[in-house]
Amino acid sequence: MNLKSHSVNRKAGRVTPRAPFGFLGEVCGAHGVTRPTTALVSGSHFAKAFHAWSLCLLLAASTALYGSDWRRFRGPHGNGAADAAPVPAVLDATNSIAWKSNLPGRGLSSPIIVGDRVFVTCSSGLSQQRLHVICFNATDGAKLWERQFWATGRTMCHEKTAVAAPTPASDGEHIVAIFSSNDIVCLDLAGNLIWFRGLGRDYPHASNSLGMTSSLLIAGGVVVAQVESQSEAFTAGLELATGMNRWKITRSRGPNWTSPVLLQTGGAELVALQSARGIVAIEPATGQTVWSYTNKTSATPSSSLNGSTLLVPSQGLTALGFGxxxxxxxxxxxxxxxxxxxxxxxxxxxxxFALNDGGVLTCGNAATGERLWQLRLKGPFSASPVVAGQFLYCVNEKGLAQVVDTTKPEGEVVSELDLGETVLSTPSIAHGAIYFRSDGRLWKFGKS
Amino acid sequence: MPMKSFLRTLVLSGGVSLALAGPPPEIAEPLRVLRAVGPEGQGNAAASAAWKKLAAGNASTLVPLLVAMDGANDYALNWLRAAVDAVAGRELTAGHPLPVPELKQFLRMTEHNPRARRLAFELVARTDPATADQLLAGMLNDPSLELRRDAVQKLVDQADQAIARTNPVVAAPLLQSALRSARDVTQIEGIADKLKGLGQPVDLQKHFGFLSEWKVIGPFDNTGNQGFETAYPPELKIDLTAEYDGKKGKVRWQDYVTTHKYGMVDMNQPCGKLKEVTAYATTDVFSNRAQPVELRLGGKNSWRVWLNGKLLFAHDEYHTNTEIDQYIMRAQLQPGRNTLLVKVCQNEEVKEWTEEWEFQLRITDALGTPIVFTRPPCSADGQTIKN
Incomplete structure (x- = not known):
């Protein structure tokens, strides 16, 4: 493996290689879990000084309140932000790594964290027809259980993506996972199967030969599944308890890889459904449209929530005030x-923060849209950035994680870590830790 | 029927005590409930409760769970599969043995569900990897695609070793044997590449069984993608002597034979490189008996397929991605002549990568083995007799 961590010499603008991950520890037991050793690896004076700095940060972080669970794509607010800020600013191979575990298959889905458990989906086997839901112990990375399913819908997708592309969702008691084949499984936290739906078998015209990626959202006891393609497009509201259709609405046909966003408005919840034609806000209980915004909108990046403003990837970024x-x-x-x-x-x-595929990170005033600064990161990027405290975490497709201090006047990369594997998945943050996943590995950095 | 299969398992498993004990009565009803799930969540609520009972079972319930997969629909298979995972995972974690002799017996009975047998194999492998590896040697022609693939791979690995020793005399027969048994497309292509390197190129169009001889007609109008839904005359009746009004003037059926490596029928050749058009292709296959088959189509354009006048499936998607066996349709061939009709549409996009207006089609069994069709009966003067 080629896993290297770096801390950035800000004055010189250079990157100092650090110990490869291979020195960190040994595989423990049958789960392929690796935990760090306590020995520091020798390095430059600067690297040692930086270690000390990062330790201080860690100590400071440990005094802060823990963040909440991370139960869906891009976290509790649907915008990549964690609730609190105790995540290490320096991701390195010695001090901040908690553990890493092996995964049995591919995936672009983000891990979700519910209490002391981490849930990950994977796809493997011939044509990625095997669908995995795996539960890890967040403390030590040990695998607690795994369930496999056979895809009932089409599994063809572009080689860059995977059948386990969408991120599962949880209400704290259930894990609901969807795959590109439009198969959905609902399990409890102990791995008991609550229900199974084969939307790809039930509605076989709704498929995309490049793959489906829309993540699930749970609202008001309903699982919202956006299943939209050129050939057929619909969004379904499934009963969380049984998986039965509560409602199913026809949507404009067209490829769509965006995910729904939960809106809080006047004590009520709405779900924003995005497509290339705009945004439709629906009631999760009925699927009824409450309001809509019609304009040319991206079908790839999803909208982000900022209080009662929805930031929509439409002609750049468009801020919609609602509520x-x-x-x-x-x-x-x-x-x-x-x-x-x-x-x-x-x-x-x-x-x-808007990040383009090439690596240009643009920071704007969320209230006015004014551009504040730009910073060139090392791209290319598929994963969405996530943020905790003052730090923005961006991982490029080569697996290079870059941590940006957003309080600096022009933004500043304060640390880098080379995970050494392709990473297309958006990281997750919960309880003082950040999680990354590749096709073969799950990493936890921070509180263990 | 699952119970019938289960009884057969009991009889054939002879002195295997666990299997002879049969499924406890408390398992029979939960199994029935799981097998009753259907489309759109039908039966889910009852299945959830039944699943918990089954998942609480011990290792002796694994074979009954696997037997229950025989004849189960795809929804039920997943409920049963998850129960096997739960039972096996808990038993292994507790350090309890799995019933390897019964699992091996189940695995040997090829009439069981192929996925259930693969699962049995993997349970054996988790307990006894060496035994599982030995079992693969006899699975070159297994009805489980995954078991067969692993068995074929062992031959390929042996051939690779021979190639590394610069011993093509040993490698080539191994690869030829592997090619005969392989059904996984990626594996077939890999073997063909190796054989080509040994000076034994493979006719992949023939090997995969792509239909190569067609009659085609077009172009018809597809402005605004409306042609996908428009029933032009060939959809109503196939008359190979007829002439129709097409988008660019009169159109009539033309012979078309594809020489493409993967059997692509390129409508740009007979119709010209056009946009917002649709065309049809038809061919006959002659089956010596009624038989279930799979029609396997690949292509980047919107399409519809009819067999003997019945629409099998349609997909309205343009220029995303393509691969062999991209769409699989189950169908029934009748004895004698069977007429296929394919409609393939081109949209308005003008970028270079949207030029393709084509499809490929083959007819196989459920494992992907191409069906070899009989020649049509001929009269004394060699003319095909219509039936």
């Missing part, structure tokens, strides 16, 4: 300079 009692959302601003590529934008309080 003011008006029947339609109000366009607050639009910026062509904030133009996300494949990664969805992230939001941290008063700032929004």
């Amino acid at each position: 003011s009692g008006e029947p339609v959302p109000k366009q607050l601003w639009r910026s062509g300079q904030l133009n996300p590529g494949t990664p969805s934008p992230a939001v941290l309080r008063d700032k929004v």
Whole structure:
């Protein structure tokens, strides 16, 4: 393996190689779990100094409150932001890694974290027809259980993606996982199968030969599944308890890889469904449309929530204010300079971050759309950035994680870590730790 | 029927005590409930409760769970599979042995569900990898695609070793044997590459069984993608002597024989490189008996397929991705002549990568073995007799 961590010499703008991950520890037991040793690996004076700095940060972080669970794609607020900020700013191979575990198959889905358990989906076997849901112990990375299923729908997808592309969702008691084949499984936290749906078999015209990626959302006891393709497009509201259709609405036909976003408005919940034609906000209980925004919108990056504003990848980025009692959302601003590529934008309080595929990170004022600064990262990127405290975490397709201090006037990369494997999955943050996954590995950095 | 299969398992497993004990009565009803699940979540609520009972079972329930997969629909298979995972995972974690003799016996009975047998194999492998590896040697022609693939791979590995020793005399027969048994497309292509390297190229069009001789007609209009839904005259009746109004003037049926390595029928050749058009291709295959088959189609354009006048499936998607066996349709051939009709559409996109207007089609059994069709009966003067 070629796993290298780096800390950035900010004055010189150089990157100092650090110990490869291979020195970190040994595989423990049958689960392929690796935990770090305590020995520091020798390095440059600068590297040692940086270690000390990172340890201070870790100590400071440990005094902060733990964040909440991370139960769906891009976290509790649907915008990549964690609730609290105790995640290490320095991702390195000695101090901040908690563990890594092997995965049995491919996947672009993000891990989700519920309490002390981490859930990951994978796909493997001939034509990726085997669908895995795996539960790990968040403390030590040991595999607690695994369930496999056979795809009932089409599994063909572009070689860059995988059948385990969409991220599962949880209400804290159930894990609901969807795959590109449109198969959906609902399990409890102990791995008991609650229900199975083969939407690919039930509705066989709804498929995309490049793959489906829309992640699930749970709202009001309903699982919202966006299943949209050129040949057929629908969104279904499934009963969380049984998987039966509560509602199923026809959507505009067209490829769509975006994921629904939960909106809180006046104590009620709405679900924003995005497509190339705009945004439709529906009631999760009925599927009824409450409001819609019609404009050319991206079908790849998803919208992000900022309080009562939805930041939509439409003609750059368009901010829609909702929840003011008006029947339609109000366009607050639009910026062509904030133009996300494949990664969805992230939001941290008063700032929004748009990352294009090539690696240009643009920070904007979330209230006005004004561009504040730009920073060139090392791309290319597929994974969406996530943010905790003042730090933005971006991992490129080569597996190079880059941590950006967003409080610096022009933004600044404060550490790098080369995971040494292709990473297309968006990281997850929960309880003081950040998780990355590749096709073969799951890493945890931070609190163990 | 699962119970019938189960009884057969009991009889054939002879002195295997666990299997002879049969499924406890408390398992029979949960198994029935799981097998009753259907489309759109039908039976899910009852299945959830039944699943918990089955998942709480011990290792002796594994074979009954596997037997219950015989004849089960795809939804039920997944419920049963998850129960096997739960039971086996808990037993192994507790350090309890799995019933390897019964699993091996089940594995040897090829009439069982291929996926269930593969699962049995993997349970054996988790307990006794060496035994599982030995079992593969007899599975070159197994009805389980995954078991067969692994068995073929052992031959390929042996051939690779021979090639590494620069011993093509040994390698070539191994690869030829592997090619005869292989059904996985990727594996077949890999073997063919190795054989080509040994100076023994493979006719992949023939090997995969792509249909190569067609009659084609077009172009018809597909402006605004409306042609996909429009029933032009060939959909209503196939008259190979007829002439129709097409998008660019009169059109009539033309002979078309593809020489493409993978049997692509390229509509740009007979119709010209056009946009917003649709065309049809038809051919006959002669079956010596009624038989279930799979029609396996690949292509980047919207398409419809009819067999003997009945629409099998349609997919309205353009220029995303293509691969062999991209779409698989189950169908029934009748004895004698069977007429296929394919409609393939081209949209308005003008980028270079949207030029393709083509499809490939083959007819296979459920494992992907191409069906060899009989020649049509001929009169004394060599003309095909219509039936």
